[in-house]
Amino acid sequence: MDLSVKRESLETMRVFDLAKMPLRDLNSALHAIAPGTNDTNFEVVNPRGSHAVAVGIDQPVTVEVRGSVGYYCAGMNDGGSVTVHGSAGPGVAENMMSGTVVIEGDASQYAGATGRGGLLVIKGNAASRCGISMKGIDIVVQGNIGHMSAFMGQSGHLVVLGNAGDALGDSLYEAKLFVRGEVKSLGADCIQKELRPEHIEKLAELLDKAGITDVKPQEFKRYGSARTLYNFNIDNADAY
Amino acid sequence: MSYHNPYTPPRKSATFDDYTLAEIRRAAATGIYDIRGAGTKRKVPHFDDLLFLGASISRYPLEGYREKCDTSVVLGARHAKKPIVLKTPITIAGMSFGALSGNAKEALGRGATIAGTSTTTGDGGMTDEERGHSQTLVYQYLPSRYGMNPKDLRRADAIEIVVGQGAKPGGGGMLLGQKISDRVANMRNLPKGIDQRSACRHPDWTGPDDLEIKIMELREITDWEKPIYVKVGGARPYYDTALAVKAGADVVVLDGMQGGTAATQDVFIENVGMPILACIRPAVQALQDLGMHRKVQLIVSGGIRSGADVAKALALGADAVAIGTAALVAIGDNDPHWEAEYQKLGTTAGAYDDWHEGKDPAGITTQDPELSKRLDPVAAGRRLANYLKVMTLEAQTIARACGKNHLHNLEPEDLVALTLEASAMAQVPLAGTSWIPGKGGF
Numbered sequence: 001m002d003l004s005v006k007r008e009s010l011e012t013m014r015v016f017d018l019a020k021m022p023l024r025d026l027n028s029a030l031h032a033i034a035p036g037t038n039d040t041n042f043e044v045v046n047p048r049g050s051h052a053v054a055v056g057i058d059q060p061v062t063v064e065v066r067g068s069v070g071y072y073c074a075g076m077n078d079g080g081s082v083t084v085h086g087s088a089g090p091g092v093a094e095n096m097m098s099g100t101v102v103i104e105g106d107a108s109q110y111a112g113a114t115g116r117g118g119l120l121v122i123k124g125n126a127a128s129r130c131g132i133s134m135k136g137i138d139i140v141v142q143g144n145i146g147h148m149s150a151f152m153g154q155s156g157h158l159v160v161l162g163n164a165g166d167a168l169g170d171s172l173y174e175a176k177l178f179v180r181g182e183v184k185s186l187g188a189d190c191i192q193k194e195l196r197p198e199h200i201e202k203l204a205e206l207l208d209k210a211g212i213t214d215v216k217p218q219e220f221k222r223y224g225s226a227r228t229l230y231n232f233n234i235d236n237a238d239a240y
Numbered sequence: 241m242s243y244h245n246p247y248t249p250p251r252k253s254a255t256f257d258d259y260t261l262a263e264i265r266r267a268a269a270t271g272i273y274d275i276r277g278a279g280t281k282r283k284v285p286h287f288d289d290l291l292f293l294g295a296s297i298s299r300y301p302l303e304g305y306r307e308k309c310d311t312s313v314v315l316g317a318r319h320a321k322k323p324i325v326l327k328t329p330i331t332i333a334g335m336s337f338g339a340l341s342g343n344a345k346e347a348l349g350r351g352a353t354i355a356g357t358s359t360t361t362g363d364g365g366m367t368d369e370e371r372g373h374s375q376t377l378v379y380q381y382l383p384s385r386y387g388m389n390p391k392d393l394r395r396a397d398a399i400e401i402v403v404g405q406g407a408k409p410g411g412g413g414m415l416l417g418q419k420i421s422d423r424v425a426n427m428r429n430l431p432k433g434i435d436q437r438s439a440c441r442h443p444d445w446t447g448p449d450d451l452e453i454k455i456m457e458l459r460e461i462t463d464w465e466k467p468i469y470v471k472v473g474g475a476r477p478y479y480d481t482a483l484a485v486k487a488g489a490d491v492v493v494l495d496g497m498q499g500g501t502a503a504t505q506d507v508f509i510e511n512v513g514m515p516i517l518a519c520i521r522p523a524v525q526a527l528q529d530l531g532m533h534r535k536v537q538l539i540v541s542g543g544i545r546s547g548a549d550v551a552k553a554l555a556l557g558a559d560a561v562a563i564g565t566a567a568l569v570a571i572g573d574n575d576p577h578w579e580a581e582y583q584k585l586g587t588t589a590g591a592y593d594d595w596h597e598g599k600d601p602a603g604i605t606t607q608d609p610e611l612s613k614r615l616d617p618v619a620a621g622r623r624l625a626n627y628l629k630v631m632t633l634e635a636q637t638i639a640r641a642c643g644k645n646h647l648h649n650l651e652p653e654d655l656v657a658l659t660l661e662a663s664a665m666a667q668v669p670l671a672g673t674s675w676i677p678g679k680g681g682f
Contacts, residue, residue, distance in 0.1 A: 027460045051453045056390055056461030071450070072457040076390040091444040095388055110444040114385040116429065132443040133385060135429040152439065154429045171437070173430055230434040231417050232272075 277595030289662030316467020327356025333564035336362025339502030349373030351624025406495030409473030412440035496542025503596030524557030547634020555650035
């Protein structure tokens with residue numbers, strides 16, 4: 001792509017070429033943003049699968065990543081808006097606090113792991129353990145998700161437009177799961193639940209936030225915790 | 241002629257002793273394995289099985305109270321812009337708010353700060369009180385990620401990635417519902433009153449290659465300021481230490497099976513992992529093989545009770561130690577003052593280990609507001625500071641007797657072993673011989 005054109009069209013955008021400068025320069029610049037500044041638009045070119053791209057953001061910055069990234073892109077994001085115009089390696093947006101992370105391609109395993117807030121949108125597929133131990137994050141996957149997704153999910157919403165792999169929602173706490181396609185199998189203590197009006201409302205809100213207009217909330221099935229494993233009981237030992 | 245069978249006293253089995261029999265009956269009655277706190281209670285080879293030689297004609301001692309014996313330690317200078325500098329090499333191990341009361345955590349912070357050392361968070365996150373009362377606070381990065389957030393990561397002085405602990409290498413934890421108060425539940429993003437599982441492995445990395453990337457991510461988030469520790473249980477100390485170093489750790493924390501836990505199955509505590517005595521030399525060997533001894537610091541824990549234990553751990557090559565159980569005892573855990581109440585709980589002072597039940601008469605391993613009030617954090621902090629000072633003085637006393645002007649100058653050559661087991665594990669000669677099992681020297 002012609003970056004000179006890009007720079008002209010977005011005068012305030014700062015471009016970090018990871019083929020020419022170290023990752024440290026990018027992340028330290030993101031951390032040095034003063035609250036209230038206008039200098040909040042960043043572009044990252046030639047990420048070439050780098051790990052820890054745009055991690056620890058704590059201001060409402062916008063980061064456009066032109067290419068695919070490695071592990072932990074946008075890790076612990078708190079308020080930033082990060083778009084990866086490519087695919088993401090393991091642990092994208094892990095432990096996100098707030099903000100938005102969009103992956104135009106696919107995401108590897110542990111996407112959104114332990115996230116506490118914000119919205120993660122994956123336009124392709126997500127591999128295994130998507131939303132593992134999620135603690136309040138909302139995740140929308142437009143394709144399929146792999147096995148053991150939302151394992152021990154505590155709170156937040158996982159919305160899957162495609163299919164889910166084995167053992168969805170194993171040992172689930174209070175995270176709410178919505179799957180439009182097939183679920184290969186449910187994990188321990190995860191059951192299908194009624195899709196009530198408040199869930200349809202929430203789904204509509206999440207689909208809207210993710211920019212999805214051609215899918216209706218009513219097309220989803222809801223899954224949640226049966227809550228039978230919440231307090232230890234020896235008679236449940238076979239469930240594990 | 242009649243034969244009279246002479247009296248023989250009843251003989252109990254050594255294999256099926258009274259405790260074992262009671263455990264079988266308890267399991268049969270309840271259908272549940274025993275869960276308890278603390279570390280192993282079985283007798284294992286330990287620092288008691290080592291002795292210092294002291295000075296003699298070939299080694300001259302330093303004058304007590306006059307000649308300096310430095311106790312300071314710098315942790316994390318390998319990669320961190322802001323390494324930790326401690327006045328004493330005795331640190332406070334990770335213990336959670338949740339497992340411990342807020343007052344207990346405050347007391348640990350106060351005591352450590354007076355003594356010039358660090359304290360450590362635990363599973364469940366960092367509280368404002370703990371941060372406020374701890375001059376140097378190590379923030380644990382645990383598999384559960386309860387309470388984990390970038391703001392606390394940045395206000396910590398160091399980050400400790402917990403892979404395992406000595407009481408349960410390979411095990412997670414369970415904070416039972418009765419200890420889940422509103423505040424604990426809120427910090428952990430879970431409903432009140434339900435059991436909270438602490439995962440046994442991290443959700444977003446597996447293996448040493450991933451760990452290297454995870455460490456890099458944490459360094460990037462914190463702008464390479466904070467030392468990053470990696471804590472492992474005493475399972476494969478040579479390889480775990482080597483892999484932690486390879487992954488980029490500034491500090492390796494190694495916890496033996498005597499190290500305490502808030503709550504784990506007794507069968508796990510007593511049968512998985514190794515005593516700290518068996519762990520130190522392989523870990524030091526790994527550091528030496530990589531040319532990283534004293535560059536990556538080694539903190540060891542699990543059954544450290546006195547300045548003698550500290551001196552022995554350091555002589556075997558550790559840079560610092562951590563105490564958990566001993567620190568709790570110093571602030572009042574298992575104190576005979578509460579004997580009448582321990583009796584009501586079916587136990588006795590010194591044996592109380594049902595820390596997970598939240599009924600601690602001393603107000604330490606509880607979230608009960610009334611019980612918690614029994615612990616005065618200021619007075620308890622003072623007791624801990626006193627204890628830390630005594631241990632430091634004891635270690636200095638021994639080091640001076642060995643002619644060392646810094647605790648780190650203690651070395652294996654200063655030690656002998658009383659038993660074959662300790663000799664083999666610590667790799668120092670059996671007392672009175674030049675023999676180290678497995679090393680020759682007959």
